[in-house]
C-alpha cells in the first residue's frame with residue numbers, strides 16, 4: 001500500500017481494483033472481472049518488457065476493472081499489444097470490442113471460427129438471448145461493441161505470437177466450443193485454458209486440494225473432442241493451468257483424470273436420458289446429483305445451500321448443453 005492517505009475517490013477505486021488483482025509470477029496477473037461474483041471470472045494479463053496482452057476479458061462491464069489494473073501496474077494503455085480471447089462466449093470475449101476501442105495499439109487475437117462473430121456480434125447476441133432471454137442478457141452482458149476487421153488476427157492451430165521476447169503458442173481445443181483455443185506460455189510453462197480445463201472455483205477446494213468440474217455449456221459441447229483437447233494440454237506438462245473460472249491450478253494429472261471421468265459420466269447421463277419425455281428434468285437433476293456427488297467425494301466442507309449458491313448456474317448450463325449436444329448428435 002502507498003503511504004498516501006486515502007482521500008480521492010479515484011484512489012479508492014483503483015485500490016479496490018488492485019485488491020482484485022493477483023500477481024501469479026512470471027509477469028502474469030489475474031484480474032477479477034467482477035462478472036457474477038468475486039472469483040468467478042478471471043482475465044489474465046501477461047506483461048513482458050514494455051508490452052502486455054490480456055487473455056480473456058470478461059464482459060463490457062468488466063472493462064473499467066481491466067483499465068484500472070493497467071493503471072495500478074503503471075502500464076500505459078498503448079502497452080497492450082494484444083487482446084486474446086480463448087473463445088467467443090461473452091464471459092470471455094464480451095468486453096473485447098469496448099476494450100479495443102480504448103486500447104489504441106491492441107489487436108484482437110481470436111480463433112478463426114470466432115472472428116466473424118467479434119466483427120459482427122449479431123449472431124452471438126441472438127445465441128445469448130436464446131439461452132438467457134433479452135432482459136437478463138442485456139443486464140448481465142451489456143452492449144456488444146463490434147471489432148474493426150482490420151484489427152483482428154485469426155489464430156489457427158500452431159499459430160505463434162511474440163510478446164516482447166516471449167512466445168505464445170495457440171492450440172485448437174474443441175470440445176467446450178469449436179471456436180476455442182488454449183494458449184501455451186513457454187516462459188512460465190503454463191497454459192491459458194479458457195473453459196477447456198473446466199471450472200475450479202477456489203471456494204470448492206477442500207483439504208484434498210482444488211476441485212474441478214467440466215463446463216458443457218450450449219451449444220457446441222462434444223465429449224470426445226473435449227477429452228482429446230484435455231489430453232493435448234496435459235501433453236505439454238504444464239506447471240500450471242490458468243482457468244478463466246477461476247485462475248491458477250496445479251496438480252494437473254489429478255485434475256485431468258477427474259475431468260475425463262466426469263465428462264464420461266455426463267455423456268452417459270445424457271445418453272440414458274435421451275428420448276425420454278422428461279429428458280430436460282432428468283438432465284438437470286442428474287447433473288446436480290453428480291456434481292454434489294463429486295464434491296462430497298472430494299471432502300467438501302460446504303453445506304448444500306453453499307454449494308447451490310456456487311454451482312447452480314453451471315448445473316443449469318451444463319444440463320442445457322447436454323441437451324444441445326444430444327439434439328445435434330441426432331441430426332448428425
Ligand SMILES: [Zn+2]
Nearest residue numbers: 089176195217
Ligand atoms: Zn465458454
